[in-house]
Each structure stands twice: as C-alpha cells, then as structure tokens.
Amino acid sequence: MAQIGCPGVQLYWAQMAYPIPMHTRRSRNGLIRRFIIAVVLCIAICGVSRSRAPAEASFSSLIIHNNDGSLVQYQTYPEARAKILFPSAEAWLDGEQNTDTWGLPSPFLKKIRLLRLSDMKHRFTIVGASFGERLFIFDELFCSENAAVMNEVISATHSSPRDDAEALGLAKLYLSLSYYQLDDPAKFVAVRGSNPRPKDDSGSPRSFSDAMGVSHSPQVSHKDGVYSVDMFAYSKLGATGGPVTHWRIELADSRFNEQMAEQHRTQPVPPKDATQKNGGEKRINFTVDLMGDGRSADGAKIDLQLWSASDGPGISRNHYYYPSHEKAETRMQDFLQNAVAVLDSGPWNNAAGKQALVLQANEEKKSLFASQLYEDESSVLELSCSCLRNLLAAQSGGHTRTIH
Numbered sequence: 001m002a003q004i005g006c007p008g009v010q011l012y013w014a015q016m017a018y019p020i021p022m023h024t025r026r027s028r029n030g031l032i033r034r035f036i037i038a039v040v041l042c043i044a045i046c047g048v049s050r051s052r053a054p055a056e057a058s059f060s061s062l063i064i065h066n067n068d069g070s071l072v073q074y075q076t077y078p079e080a081r082a083k084i085l086f087p088s089a090e091a092w093l094d095g096e097q098n099t100d101t102w103g104l105p106s107p108f109l110k111k112i113r114l115l116r117l118s119d120m121k122h123r124f125t126i127v128g129a130s131f132g133e134r135l136f137i138f139d140e141l142f143c144s145e146n147a148a149v150m151n152e153v154i155s156a157t158h159s160s161p162r163d164d165a166e167a168l169g170l171a172k173l174y175l176s177l178s179y180y181q182l183d184d185p186a187k188f189v190a191v192r193g194s195n196p197r198p199k200d201d202s203g204s205p206r207s208f209s210d211a212m213g214v215s216h217s218p219q220v221s222h223k224d225g226v227y228s229v230d231m232f233a234y235s236k237l238g239a240t241g242g243p244v245t246h247w248r249i250e251l252a253d254s255r256f257n258e259q260m261a262e263q264h265r266t267q268p269v270p271p272k273d274a275t276q277k278n279g280g281e282k283r284i285n286f287t288v289d290l291m292g293d294g295r296s297a298d299g300a301k302i303d304l305q306l307w308s309a310s311d312g313p314g315i316s317r318n319h320y321y322y323p324s325h326e327k328a329e330t331r332m333q334d335f336l337q338n339a340v341a342v343l344d345s346g347p348w349n350n351a352a353g354k355q356a357l358v359l360q361a362n363e364e365k366k367s368l369f370a371s372q373l374y375e376d377e378s379s380v381l382e383l384s385c386s387c388l389r390n391l392l393a394a395q396s397g398g399h400t401r402t403i404h
Contacts, residue, residue: 057152062135063090064117074135076128077152082137084341084359085126085368091117094125097182104169104185108159114182123340124361124368127177131156138177141359141368143312143387144258146178151256160253164220167227171218171249174256175233181367190214190232190244214244227251260311284393285310296320298327307394313387315394320380325352332356332375335382340368352377360384 059075060082066072072093076082083089097114115128117137126139136153138146154160154170161167172185180188218231229249248259286307294302300320307315322328332354336342339358348355354375359368370388372395374381385391 059134061089062086064115064135065090065092065120067093073133074130075133076135076137078137078149081142084343085124085137085139086119087341088120090120092120092122094118102184102186104173105166108157108166108170109173111157111159112153114177116182118366119340123363123366125181125366126368127182129153129177139368140179140313140386141370141388142178143389144260145389146174147256147258150174150177154251154256161227161251164222164227167222167251168218168220168229168231170251170256171229171231171247174249174258175247178258188233190217190234225252284312284390286315286394289314298331299323300327300331309390309394312390313385315391316382316384318382318384320382322378322380325377328375328378328380331380332373335360335371335373335380339371348374349376 057077058079059077060079062074062076062082064072064074076086094116097116099109099114102109111131113130115130115135116125117128118125126137129136129138131153134156136149136156138149150170159166159170161170172189175188176182176185214232218229220230221228227250229247229251231247233245233247235245245260250257250259286309288305289308290304290306292304294304296302300322303317303319303321305317307317309315320328320331322331335358336345336356338360339356340361341359343357343359345354345356345358347353354373356373358371358373360371361368367386369384369386370391371382371384372391373383383391383394385394
C-alpha cells in the first residue's frame with residue numbers, strides 16, 4: 001500500500017491486481033508512475049484538509065450562466081475538483097432548490113443557496129451550496145470526501161450545531177447535498193412511526209425495516225461537545241446499492257465526519273466483515289450479484305457482472321471481446337472521446353495494452369460515474385462505479401487507507 005502525506009484526506013490506492021489475466025511483471029517505472037498518479041488524485045479529488053480554516057482553502061474562479069443571459073462569478077471549492085469538472089471555468093445554472101418545506105433548521109438554510117449546476121455541454125448535473133461569493137460543490141462521485149466540503153461550509157457560515165435538532169438538520173442536509181441531488185430529506189430518511197416496535201419485541205413477525213432498526217431512526221446523542229447522528233436512509237447509491245443504508249455522522253465545532261456503518265441488501269443481518277466504518281484502514285467487501293452474457297451493437301461478446309459493495313455503491317463490470325484489435329481500439333477510443341475527464345491514461349502490461357481512468361456522464365440521469373478501462377489485443381474491460389473511492393478499492397482488492 002502506497003502511503004502519501006496528504007493531510008486530512010482519504011487516499012484509496014494500492015498496488016493493483018489487474019482483472020484481465022495476463023501474467024506479466026510490471027516495471028519499476030510503472031510503480032513509480034502509479035505512485036505519482038496517486039498523489040495527483042489525492043490532491044485533485046479530495047481537496048485540501050477538512051481541518052483548515054476557510055480563509056486558507058484554495059478556491060477556483062467559476063462563471064455561472066443564468067438562463068436570462070446574466071453571469072455570476074463564484075470562488076469555488078474544492079479548487080481542483082472544480083477544475084476537473086469545469087475545465088473552461090464556466091457552468092450553467094440548472095435551478096435553485098426551495099427548502100422552505102424541508103423542516104430543517106432555518107437559521108443555517110437562510111445563509112446559503114442550494115444550486116444545481118451543469119457543464120457547458122449539459123452532460124451532467126452536480127450540486128452547489130453558495131455563501132456570498134463562495135460556492136461549495138458536492139457530488140456522489142466523491143463519496144465520503146464530501147464531508148471535507150461540508151466542514152468548510154459549516155466553518156464559513158459559522159453554523160456549528162447548538163442542539164440535537166440542528167445536528168440532525170445538518171446531517172440530513174449533508175446527505176441531500178452529497179448523495180440525493182437536493183431531494184427533500186423527508187423522501188429518503190427513514191423516520192420512526194408514532195408507535196415504533198420495541199427492539200426486544202419478539203412476539204410478532206418482524207419486518208425487514210424492523211430488523212434493520214429503521215423503526216428507531218433517527219437518533220441523536222451529545223457527549224463532550226460532539227453530536228452523533230444515527231439514522232437510516234433509503235438508498236440511491238449506485239445501480240447495485242441496497243435499499244437501506246445505515247449512516248452515522250459526527251458533528252463538532254472542529255469537524256464533520258461521515259461514517260456509513262453498513263449497507264443492507266436482502267439479508268437482515270450482514271456479514272461481520274461487511275459492517276465497516278467509512279474511515280480509517282478497512283476493507284470494502286465486494287460480492288457478485290449477477291453474471292451473464294450479452295452482445296453489443298458493434299459485434300462484441302460481453303461478459304456482464306454486477307458487484308455489490310459493503311460500503312456504498314457497487315461496481316458494474318463489462319468485458320468486451322472482439323474478433324480483431326481494430327474493433328477493440330475503436331471501443332477504447334470511444335470511451336476516451338466521450339469522457340467528461342481523463343484522470344489517467346497510458347500503457348498497460350505490454351506494448352499493445354492500454355489503460356485509462358475516466359469520468360463519464362449518465363445520459364439519462366445526468367449523473368457522474370468513474371470508469372477504469374483496460375484494453376489488450378482484442379478486448380476491453382470496463383469497471384464502473386458512481387463512487388471513485390469504491391472503484392479504486394475494487395481494483396486494489398477492497399483495501400482502503402486513511403492517510404493523515
């Protein structure tokens with residue numbers, strides 16, 4: 001595992017176990033190159049440390065185009081994230097979210113505007129929270145790294161929670177910004193009913209929700225200046241994500257910390273090694289949910305797989321087999337030309353092999369996802385996930401590490 005001194009951000013990188021079974025030894029130069037790329041991704045995706053004051057944070061200038069033709073300029077955070085998504089330093093305003101009916105602590109929401117932004121080609125939409133001339137951007141692609149951005153928002157607006165209700169409101173707002181595209185939290189946060197079933201009640205059949213503890217969600221505790229929010233939410237985390245996600249979020253004056261306790265699918269009790277906290281050194285467990293064969297319009301035989309993840313969005317794995325190298329090369333070039341951004345590209349395994357790490361846009365949902373691509377003599381392997389962290393973890397055997 002490569003360790004990189006990137007203060008306060010999570011880096012998910014290890015020596016890759018490449019999925020295509022070609023037994024060639026990678027050169028020392030290749031390992032050094034991967035290490036350098038890891039440094040770049042650490043800076044570009046994670047941003048600056050969540051412990052830094054807003055005055056020290058690095059911002060990037062971004063011009064927002066309104067439908068009436070007017071322009072507004074913001075200083076956008078994180079800087080590197082904005083430059084990756086908006087290389088022209090311009091974006092469209094797709095809309096503003098009215099939160100009057102959300103029932104969250106009004107003092108905080110009155111300080112900020114919640115915006116939906118798209119790139120100039122209208123390929124994808126992300127979420128922004130503006131405060132004065134500053135704009136903080138969120139997206140599910142960056143998973144738990146959004147916590148660092150939320151910390152900057154709270155610091156900039158001086159909105160640390162003062163009671164349980166404000167802590168719960170900030171936690172709900174964070175999930176809406178980071179994972180639910182500004183949906184009203186009432187739509188996705190599981191709330192206990194007026195007559196919740198006691199946890200020790202075994203006298204009648206228990207529903208899936210009862211087994212998961214949803215009927216006792218949400219709960220807030222306060223100790224030594226730290227608010228701990230424990231709640232369940234109905235999942236929108238990727239194509240293979242489960243229906244219920246258990247979140248634990250800690251808030252204090254100096255930090256905002258997300259912990260996805262576990263993600264539940266069909267079994268009421270997940271495996272012990274699948275209930276990992278979203279932070280620290282851990283292993284994300286991947287399980288194959290579906291396997292099948294298919295055919296593409298350009299004549300490839302496709303090996304199709306869907307993997308679920310114990311911590312967040314799952315992985316789709318499509319392996320395209322072609323009768324010629326030219327067909328495989330065309331497929332690879334199509335991926336690269338249609339990508340929103342290419343984070344890494346270069347040779348792989350031998351003279352004919354190529355690899356690339358790209359960001360793509362879902363045309364239907366206007367959402368972002370990451371793909372790792374591998375091309376050999378006559379095939380292309382595509383691994384895709386709506387969370388970059390999980391994609392990198394899948395390639396490195398599920399291991400992740402927090403680097404301080």
